Amino acid sequence: MFPLVYSLWLSFTDVNLLRTTGPALELGGLRIPLYRWIGAKNYTQVLWDPIYWDSLWRTLYFVGAFVAEATLVGLGMALVLNERFPGRPLMRSLLLVPWSLSRIVVGLLWIGILDFEFGALNGLLLRSGLVNGAIAFFKDGWSALNILVSVYMWNQAPFVTLLFLAGMQSIPEDHYAAAEVDGAGYWGRLWYVTLPALRPIIFLVLVLATVNGFLMLDLIYILTMGGPSYDTTTVSWHGFKTTFTFFKFGPGTAILYTLTALCLLLAFIYHRLILARFEPDA
Amino acid sequence: MAGARRYRGSNYRARSAGNRIVLYATIAAVALWLIAPFVWLFVTSVSYQRNLLARPFSLIPPEVTFENYRMILGLVRFHAEAQAGRILGGMWNSLVVAVVVTAVNLVVGTTAGYAYARFRFPLKTFSLFALLFTRMLPTVVLIPAFFLMFRALGLQNTLTGLVLAYCSFTLPFTVWIMKSYFETIPTELDKSALVDGCNRFQAYYRVVLPVSGPGLVAGGAFTFMLCWNEFVVAQVLNTKPGTTTLPPVIAGMNGQVNIDYSVIAASGFLGALPAVILVLMFQKYMVQGLTAGSVKG
Numbered sequence: 001m002f003p004l005v006y007s008l009w010l011s012f013t014d015v016n017l018l019r020t021t022g023p024a025l026e027l028g029g030l031r032i033p034l035y036r037w038i039g040a041k042n043y044t045q046v047l048w049d050p051i052y053w054d055s056l057w058r059t060l061y062f063v064g065a066f067v068a069e070a071t072l073v074g075l076g077m078a079l080v081l082n083e084r085f086p087g088r089p090l091m092r093s094l095l096l097v098p099w100s101l102s103r104i105v106v107g108l109l110w111i112g113i114l115d116f117e118f119g120a121l122n123g124l125l126l127r128s129g130l131v132n133g134a135i136a137f138f139k140d141g142w143s144a145l146n147i148l149v150s151v152y153m154w155n156q157a158p159f160v161t162l163l164f165l166a167g168m169q170s171i172p173e174d175h176y177a178a179a180e181v182d183g184a185g186y187w188g189r190l191w192y193v194t195l196p197a198l199r200p201i202i203f204l205v206l207v208l209a210t211v212n213g214f215l216m217l218d219l220i221y222i223l224t225m226g227g228p229s230y231d232t233t234t235v236s237w238h239g240f241k242t243t244f245t246f247f248k249f250g251p252g253t254a255i256l257y258t259l260t261a262l263c264l265l266l267a268f269i270y271h272r273l274i275l276a277r278f279e280p281d282a
Numbered sequence: 283m284a285g286a287r288r289y290r291g292s293n294y295r296a297r298s299a300g301n302r303i304v305l306y307a308t309i310a311a312v313a314l315w316l317i318a319p320f321v322w323l324f325v326t327s328v329s330y331q332r333n334l335l336a337r338p339f340s341l342i343p344p345e346v347t348f349e350n351y352r353m354i355l356g357l358v359r360f361h362a363e364a365q366a367g368r369i370l371g372g373m374w375n376s377l378v379v380a381v382v383v384t385a386v387n388l389v390v391g392t393t394a395g396y397a398y399a400r401f402r403f404p405l406k407t408f409s410l411f412a413l414l415f416t417r418m419l420p421t422v423v424l425i426p427a428f429f430l431m432f433r434a435l436g437l438q439n440t441l442t443g444l445v446l447a448y449c450s451f452t453l454p455f456t457v458w459i460m461k462s463y464f465e466t467i468p469t470e471l472d473k474s475a476l477v478d479g480c481n482r483f484q485a486y487y488r489v490v491l492p493v494s495g496p497g498l499v500a501g502g503a504f505t506f507m508l509c510w511n512e513f514v515v516a517q518v519l520n521t522k523p524g525t526t527t528l529p530p531v532i533a534g535m536n537g538q539v540n541i542d543y544s545v546i547a548a549s550g551f552l553g554a555l556p557a558v559i560l561v562l563m564f565q566k567y568m569v570q571g572l573t574a575g576s577v578k579g
Contacts, residue, residue: 100561102511123339
């Protein structure tokens with residue numbers, strides 16, 4: 001818990017890496033610098049910055065698109081894998097491959113597919129004659145942002161699928177039997193039996209995907225570095241860059257703390273919307 | 283009972299031909315989407331860059347070579363061997379950090395998980411809540427604090443620092459997984475061990491731990507995978523060449539213009555292999571452990 005409190009404290013101080021004197025926390029001869037309290041100045045400075053607000057809207061789009069894609073694709077794959085077919089164990093192994101890769105490698109292999117010069121997708125499109133020149137997927141800010149969403153989804157959706165599959169397997173058979181007696185077809189059973197039973201897992205998936213979406217840094221680092229210009233700069237990337245590229249620790253941690261507050265707020269809202277409302281009859 | 287099973291989804295023997303075609307087409311598409319990018323990474327890693335750049339493009343490489351792997355393993359000299367030579371050192375650092383963190387997690391995390399599952403103690407609810415809270419929290423906010431603390435304590439650019447940082451991220455998770463797992467083991471088992479003359483601690487490590495294999499494997503493999511793949515913390519805390527783990531080394535190579543993509547692909551594939559193999563080996567336990575832990579949480 002100490003790093004957490006310490007970083008909250010830092011967001012209210014004027015951190016200066018070069019200064020060695022000043023207040024500090026003494027721990028058995030070791031000094032952890034505390035820096036000078038400057039009140040909410042970091043927060044006001046951050047909130048006056050238009051880059052912050054631009055990146056906030058971008059982050060909200062990114063997270064919204066990511067949560068929607070990951071949940072829907074994850075649910076779709078879970079529905080397919082819940083069917084019985086030969087080779088299902090193999091499919092479940094394949095499912096774990098994208099998820100077990102480091103995001104650096106994930107970014108790397110999608111560069112191999114999407115790159116302007118040597119990308120496989122451009123190569124295939126050119127050969128099939130669908131396009132006349134190679135497409136620069138990362139040159140346009142909007143397409144770069146959406147590619148980030150999809151690549152991150154490729155990495156994370158399998159885990160969502162695992163959670164949904166586990167949930168589907170704990171639904172009692174007689175619920176389906178009862179639904180069939182009542183005349184429900186495949187989609188009816190999905191809508192009236194499967195989805196309501198999965199509600200706690202949907203909650204979990206939404207919260208995890210939201211938090212992960214807000215935090216994502218590594219893919220941005222390897223794929224776009226926040227560019228072109230600021231077109232893929234999310235709040236977490238903005239905070240990361242402020243802290244570790246420009247070494248402005250005070251404003252940087254302030255940015256990251258606004259993000260934390262947002263995550264907790266959203267987790268709370270999801271809880272009220274999805275779990276609490278249905279608890280009485282569940 | 284046999285009749286009851288057919289309500290799950292639909293029975294594939296009873297499916298109409300049209301439905302079957304749709305299902306198999308979907309499965310094939312999903313499989314391709316999941317695995318093709320990774321396969322392509324391997325293909326590029328055994329290709330020459332000039333063949334990747336060649337147009338018209340071909341999915342099957344005209345020449346296969348292990349030159350890229352020999353470059354990053356330091357077996358041949360080439361213009362960027364200094365950067366590529368860091369791959370092996372990075373892998374070694376990754377391995378050391380991941381193994382130590384996993385060991386700490388298994389010893390401390392399981393013992394704490396057992397305590398949470400079996401005992402009442404003061405502040406239990408509070409500390410459980412704190413555990414959950416740290417799991418929900420963006421880990422990014424902790425990185426500046428770690429950076430300044432480690433700078434003050436002289437832990438920057440050391441593997442010890444990375445181990446400490448990773449433990450603080452992974453321990454809450456391990457404790458939670460193990461707590462959920464121990465709760466599925468009946469308390470009668472501990473009680474009978476106590477009756478047979480074990481003390482609490484003996485009951486834990488002689489009786490409960492030996493039947494907790496799947497939980498231990500799940501927690502251990504997951505921790506190892508997280509540490510092996512982690513990028514941001516290692517990138518920020520260990521900046522001196524030779525002190526960092528594999529992902530920052532690969533990312534650094536990707537930023538260099540004089541290194542061919544095929545060489546980077548080789549290092550990426552080599553780096554990805556341990557985690558992929560580990561996950562595939564222990565997939566049954568991992569899926570059980572992770573879903574049990576998170577569904578309950």
